[in-house]
Amino acid sequence: MSAPSIRHTYSIKEAAALTGLPASTLRYYESIGVITPIRRGASSKHRVYTEEDLDLLTWVSCLSATGMSVADMRRYLANGELGAAAASDQIALLKAQEEQLAAEAKAIALRKRYVGLKIAYWQAVQDGDGAGAERLSDEARTLADDLKKTRKQ
Amino acid sequence: MSAPSIRHTYSIKEAAALTGLPASTLRYYESIGVITPIRRGASSKHRVYTEEDLDLLTWVSCLSATGMSVADMRRYLANGELGAAAASDQIALLKAQEEQLAAEAKAIALRKRYVGLKIAYWQAVQDGDGAGAERLSDEARTLADDLKKTRKQ
DNA sequence: ATAGGAACTTCAAGTACTTGAAGACAAGCG
DNA sequence: CGCTTGTCTTCAAGTACTTGAAGTTCCTAT
Incomplete structure (x- = not known):
């Protein structure tokens, strides 16, 4: 079995720096359901971001940069979890963005x-x-x- | 005497397109006093923008694009600093906008x-x-x- | 062990527009 | 002349953050 000896995690400040989104916006996106709730520290209430979370947030940052609304982002990311089944939806959304x-x-x-x-x-x-x-x-x-x-x- | 026989005026939509500010924002700026009230049509209540208005709004657009808050813009314009600006200052600001x-x-x-x-x-x-x-x-x-x-x- | 400070937490209020509803006005057509 | 279409109007509510207050928690250093 592969041992995840160095399971890198990030504080909200680090996540903010890596995604280019302010910490306040990260909390905001979580509060309105654009991203699923981030795991918290064992003893604290502080958010602990995994690299998976970071990948997803990078995506969100890109969508935000293209001017996509939070409602559309939420829908887009929900579809993303479904994979290829929703490919036609993704294409339609992206084509609207292109226009x-x-x-x-x-x-x-x-x-x-x-x-x-x-x-x-x-x-x-x-x-x-x-x-x-x-x-x-x-x-x-x-x-x-x-x-x-x-x-x- | 210079006869202003062709005094060109613009609708809010034309003004919006030329300044890059949405019509809704033009109305908003007027409502909160960033710009002085725009003259209205004789028979209609529609805003009629003169070229002077357009000049002023182009400046407002520049300031807005530079990241100035509406409160600061209002203060700046109220102080008449815009009107007093020399041609070279205006060119500098416009070139920043161009960039x-x-x-x-x-x-x-x-x-x-x-x-x-x-x-x-x-x-x-x-x-x-x-x-x-x-x-x-x-x-x-x-x-x-x-x-x-x-x-x- | 504890004191101080930075960084985190929630939640409420503010900011700068943006959108939508409801209605007035003007032009073009049958 | 009335009807449709289109742009305009105001005003209220919505959007997407952003900021601030007040209260934890983490870390480091004495």
């Missing part, structure tokens, strides 16, 4: 263009280039019009 | 890749391709490390 990220990327590109235009505008003002400033102001308005057309979606 | 947007775009591209990988993983599981699933799982783990770095900063 959301694409929309976000689009919005950010628009903002980048707008801010870039504003920088050019103030640089023209600084250089005393009134004509350039006005031209850039017009461009900003054009951007607004483009936005209006693209408003379809 | 932030670039970083966000990068992070989103990374997350998109991560989610795409996860979709491929579950599709491999669904197809009974154990070897492929394992390979994709490893790839995802490597990407997760990158993701974590982006999140921290």
